[in-house]
Amino acid sequence: MTQNDQTPGPKKRKKKKAPHIAADLSDPKGRERAERELVLGDHGFLRESFQNLHQISPEMWRANQPNPRQVREHARLRGIRTIINLRGESTKGYYLLEKEACEAEGVTLVDFQVFSRDTPKVETINAARELFDTIDYPALMHCKSGADRAGLMSALYMIFRQGMPVAKAMQQLSGRYLHVKSGKTGMLDAFFDAYLTDTKDTPKPFLDWVNEDYDPAEVKAAFLKTFGNRFQLDRLLRRE
Template sequence: MVKLTPKKKKRPHEAADLATAEGRKRARRELVWGDHGFLRARFSNLHRIAPDMWRANQPSPRQVVAHAKARGIKTIINLRGASTKGYYLLEKEACEAAGIDLVDFQVFSRDTPTKEAIFGARDLFERIEYPALMHCKSGADRAGIMSVLYMLLHEKVPFAEARQQLSLKYLHVKHGKTGMLDAFFDAYERYNDGRAPEAWKPFLDWVEEDYDRMAVKTEFLENFGTKVQIDKILGRE
């Protein structure tokens, strides 16, 4: 008879106390080692995509200060969502010290976006103070889709130009589940197939009236087995 040992439940992660020396050391370890901050020490994947908007990977506290001083950043949009991990606690502290408004707006890199998220992004871009910077962990996927939305909805650039924000130039690779982001925009292109660019249905009208999130996701997953699965290799969230 085989005796099965029940899996231990993971304990909720308790936030480090930045008011103590040990807590600050722990937060720093979580940033540098747990969140791969050492890889970002010399590479920020930083790009200016419009006069008042930047995109990047997860900034260190020192980089937050640099953004405030060198670029006059007033708002940082954290696309990873709030967290108890050191990378977030230290970023939040640095933003408060630099007078930057830290806005948490969680986006997912391996799922098709919801209608609520798309319209939420539009509203977010309308209410924040500029200049602004948005980031995820790598600056490739979540920062990519949000950059496309920013260029479409706020800067009003043509779709083909906006979509370039989701490309290998910014380290986005579509040959994994992050390809769901590409599938979303592919669906919009297919809907307008055969029409002149000026006759395309407005993007938000398509999202509201025609976009079937689960259908796009299902179609992608059905074809996913033929794609190169590299999510684990890249270590993406």
């Protein structure tokens, strides 16, 4: 029997990962574990001296994931009253320590999860508008690197809160903030580009286009069709 004639054996099932159990910050060992998850597991050591921090208006800042010391600095030096966490709630140390620091400084922590490698959902865009109308300012929003999700939300903030044209607002997605357009994160650019293309000859307010014409699946499919071999870049960057 040749190798090609051999029938494949049963496929091995991947073991499901056990759910991550949150560290107990009231216990010294638990706190040590949470800090290790922040510094090593979440690459917090890279953000110790580089926060990718930018002020995009008198009332709004953008940054990467802050550690507790940086949360205190945002509250005491910049008067930040609200921090918008674009990564979503988590049991990992980076989130637990941020939440604790916000509580200690009287800062409201808002968990508003968005994604960097997909076209934004219609309901997410509408929720972002409501968010910007209801939070206490000054505010700061962050994802992990401060590049892609923070860029998307910064652009939406400038459109909804500042009344800025889409073409100008989408400059928040640029290399200046470490955003990479040539990877899957380019779907965020494709979303805004779709609006500009669709309304080039027949102008239409951005939110009306989102609610009446925008098809996330269609924009995503068109982007992936021209994506080519650039998936390798995403694997190299290991973005969330």
